[in-house]
Amino acid sequence: EAQVTQNPRYLITVTGKKLTVTCSQNMNHEYMSWYRQDPGLGLRQIYYSMNVEVTDKGDVPEGYKVSRKEKRNFPLILESPSPNQTSLYFCASSLLPWGGNTIYFGEGSWLTVV
Amino acid sequence: AQKVTQAQTEISVVEKEDVTLDCVYETRDTTYYLFWYKQPPSGELVFLIRRNSFDEQNEISGRYSWNFQKSTSSFNFTITASQVVDSAVYFCALSEAGNNNAGNMLTFGGGTRLMVKP
Numbered sequence: 001e002a003q004v005t006q007n008p009r010y011l012i013t014v015t016g017k018k019l020t021v022t023c024s025q026n027m028n029h030e031y032m033s034w035y036r037q038d039p040g041l042g043l044r045q046i047y048y049s050m051n052v053e054v055t056d057k058g059d060v061p062e063g064y065k066v067s068r069k070e071k072r073n074f075p076l077i078l079e080s081p082s083p084n085q086t087s088l089y090f091c092a093s094s095l096l097p098w099g100g101n102t103i104y105f106g107e108g109s110w111l112t113v114v
Numbered sequence: 115a116q117k118v119t120q121a122q123t124e125i126s127v128v129e130k131e132d133v134t135l136d137c138v139y140e141t142r143d144t145t146y147y148l149f150w151y152k153q154p155p156s157g158e159l160v161f162l163i164r165r166n167s168f169d170e171q172n173e174i175s176g177r178y179s180w181n182f183q184k185s186t187s188s189f190n191f192t193i194t195a196s197q198v199v200d201s202a203v204y205f206c207a208l209s210e211a212g213n214n215n216a217g218n219m220l221t222f223g224g225g226t227r228l229m230v231k232p
Binding site for chain 2: 031033035040041042043045048059088090094096097100102105106108110
């Protein structure tokens, strides 16, 4: 089954404790990205990757890091989480990296930073 | 810069009523794509439809229909004979095509929460 898989789905952590949210897709997609969802703001892009070893900032990259060492994986790293990073996070992928290609989302990761 | 506005933050209807969710967008590009996603209470995002800017034909899929009007920059979504299972947050999104959007970024509206009561 074609899917984008994120882990963990739910996490409560403390300020400053480094954490990683993993993302994996099994569709051989070139493009992957991370979004965060906040009430009234919809989803906003954090980082994206057009292919292995190619990453770039989205709209709201501050406080996040990513890496793309393999085509299928695109982890999101919060080096020193803060309460304003409490949000619902989505990993996404599409076959090609250009605008207009349909994007498929993972199930979401609920992150709470206290 | 691109922008998507969903003016209705919350709509409540009774089952079997028809309901229309509004979406207005802004873009300077002539080639772009519009999407609708559904987010049920479980949280995942479900892809519903993708339309390109050159195709203004309305589309119907079962009880769902979409009305794309470039003249008013709108891409509205209608659910006919709503059901309780339609209760969800619905997002409209815009993607500018090609090299102008190398990150294939989707610009989302704020979402409309639809509650269908039995």
